[in-house]
Amino acid sequence: MTITRIKDLHAHEGEEVTIQGWVYKRTGKGKLSFLLLRDGSGFAQCVAFKGDLDEEVFETIKRIPQESSVVITGTVRKDDRAPGLPGGYELGISALSIIQSAADDYPMALKEHGADFALDNRHFWLRMPSQWAILRIRATVISAIREWLDDNGFTLVDTPILTPAAAEGTTTLFETEYFDEGKAYLAQTGQLYNEANIFAFGKVYCFGPTFRAEKSKTRRHLTEFWMVEPEMAFCDLDELMNVEEQFVSHIVKKVLEKNRPELESLGRDISALEKVNGEFPRITYDKAVEMIKEIQAQTEDPEEKAFLEIEWGMDFGARHETVLTQQFDKPLFVYGYPTQVKAFYMEPMPGRPEACKSVDLLAPEGYGEITGGSERMSDPDLLLQRLHEHGLPEESFKWYLELRKYGSVPHSGFGMGIERTVAWICGTDHIRETIPFPRTIKRVYP
């Protein structure tokens, strides 16, 4: 028996096909019953009419519990009334068999749920169209990332997850016993290893899970999240921004190509995403501080005014990033951050040691930082000094310092947080929905 997938129904108009999946929703209207069936590739409405079916079959359909697994045969019809993802086509049921009739106490009613309940039931929540759409877009984002990097001369070189020390001093790390070698830590970045790898491969990237034991409880933080980190030899800050621009544009373009029904089902403003191409605006940190001060001066609300307080040298908070990005309709580069708020390995701005060649890319519509990168420091003496200033153990970084001795070149790289990027593209307000099983400070279940 050939099984047709719901995403392909449109190509079978007028034909009798068989699909298999799960009953997402059932409604009835006397001699008609509607099943909204989910098969992983989409959602499609199947219609049973009492007059077309045996009494017994029709009664079965009328009573089939939500989430039952079924095989349905029927004729594909085009009908604008048919809901689904993608909608517009439905199946007139001629036969149905039940693989398993689900228990009638399925906990996830088809309605809005609170965050706690939804997360406790993440294993079921995944079945709902909104979550299905977001995670499908996540899959496209990941494949677009790899596609662009692979097609542009980057080599995938995996970096370790168990590491001997922090890549930056102030961050809290997840710690584990490592046999007789003392402590090991879950990686918070693969970047330092990337810097070793460029000397063999020129342009590299690593892509994997990253761990932060920060006690951050916000809609932008997870303790386990995914990050892609490209790193390039012979690349300065300007070229880095050129690369990021093309990279992000490609990702958005792919999602627009492949996931339009998903975006529409999420209610995403697609025209906003369509603007994401070409050159992105680039402003210095100094300019950004000025802009924030101007906005703050015009703000009436005292609470908001307090949040927007800024002086040169401070890192941006979420509110700062929000008001900045609202001035533009494309992602925004802010470069040249104060040295003191950034990691130890960033190249100083020429003649301005208090600022460094770092760049963050801030997503529009208030979504904030989605990439952070920099040109890396080339002076080995200064690097050692910074290491000490950050209180990092020199022993653990011996290999890293040695990289500057043998064929050092200007090089740059950045990291992109997958969940923040997906949240922006989907218009989701919390990144916990953009990863299948989110890990937060208060949740490791399910």
Place this chain on the structure above:
RNA sequence: UCCUCAUUAGCUCAAUUGGCAGAGCGAGCGGCUGUUAACCGCUAGGUUCUUGGUUCGAGUCCAAGAUGAGGAGCCA
């Protein structure tokens, strides 16, 4: 670590000044030939987060605690 808010049926939420514990959805039963969160009728469903206190009487007031949320701090 700090601030704010929340906790009542499986879920989302009401409950007036301290005075009988409610609705919608979901579930079960019945009705309806185009439903889109369908609609109509009926049925079942409660440790009001916990402990203690005030009171004739507490979902409501007081105290302590628990759990959660999203902001700050922190966050290549």
